[in-house]
Amino acid sequence: MEQNQEFVTAVAKIKNCQMSARKMRLVADIIRGVEVEKALGILKFTKKEAARWLDKLLTSAIANWSVLTEEEADDYNLVVSAIWVDQGSQLKRFRPAPHGRAHRIRKHFCHVTLQVTNTKTLEIREVSNDEVAFEEIEETE
Numbered sequence: 430m431e432q433n434q435e436f437v438t439a440v441a442k443i444k445n446c447q448m449s450a451r452k453m454r455l456v457a458d459i460i461r462g463v464e465v466e467k468a469l470g471i472l473k474f475t476k477k478e479a480a481r482w483l484d485k486l487l488t489s490a491i492a493n494w495s496v497l498t499e500e501e502a503d504d505y506n507l508v509v510s511a512i513w514v515d516q517g518s519q520l521k522r523f524r525p526a527p528h529g530r531a532h533r534i535r536k537h538f539c540h541v542t543l544q545v546t547n548t549k550t551l552e553i554r555e556v557s558n559d560e561v562a563f564e565e566i567e568e569t570e
Contacts, residue, residue, distance in 0.1 A: 438510065438546045439494035441486050449537035450516045453479045457512045457541065465491060465507040465545060483512075483541070490545040498551060505547035515540045 446453070456479040460468040465487065472484040487509070491502045498505075517538030523531040 435551055436546055436548075437494060437498050437551055438544050439490050439497055441490035441493055441543050441545075443482060443486050443541040445517055445538050446482055446541060447536065447538055448479060448482070450514045450539035452477070453482070453514045453539050453541060456480050456483055457514050460487070460509050461512050463509055465502070465509065468509050483543070486541060486543050487545075490543050494545050494547070498547075500551065505549045505551060507545050507547055509543065510546040511542075511544040513542055515542075 456472070456475060456477050459475070460471055460483065463471065468487060469484065472480045472487065491507060494507060495502050517540050519538070520536040522534040522536065524534050526532045
């Protein structure tokens, strides 16, 4: 069996978050390229609604990385390698205005994608088919 060293990237997404992309980008720009532990601290003390959404998203990305690699995330210095915010759909409503008129209200939505990558190399062990079959038999009993 061979040992491979590699960097693993995990992705987490929020779709149709009821916040404008412009407001979300203000907070997303703060944590781009920052280590995960530091980014969680920044989001915890940022007084914007977008920080709560991004805190959940970052926690989800860390969990996704742990599931992909079957390793603890604390040991590999995870970094927010990429984060981008796209504009979503608009919910259009009308509000009464003076003299029988109506003003349009647009409620904006956005989509956020966050990628987390390890900075320390990860050694992944290749598993033969016999070992996989043996592990599955043990779990079913």
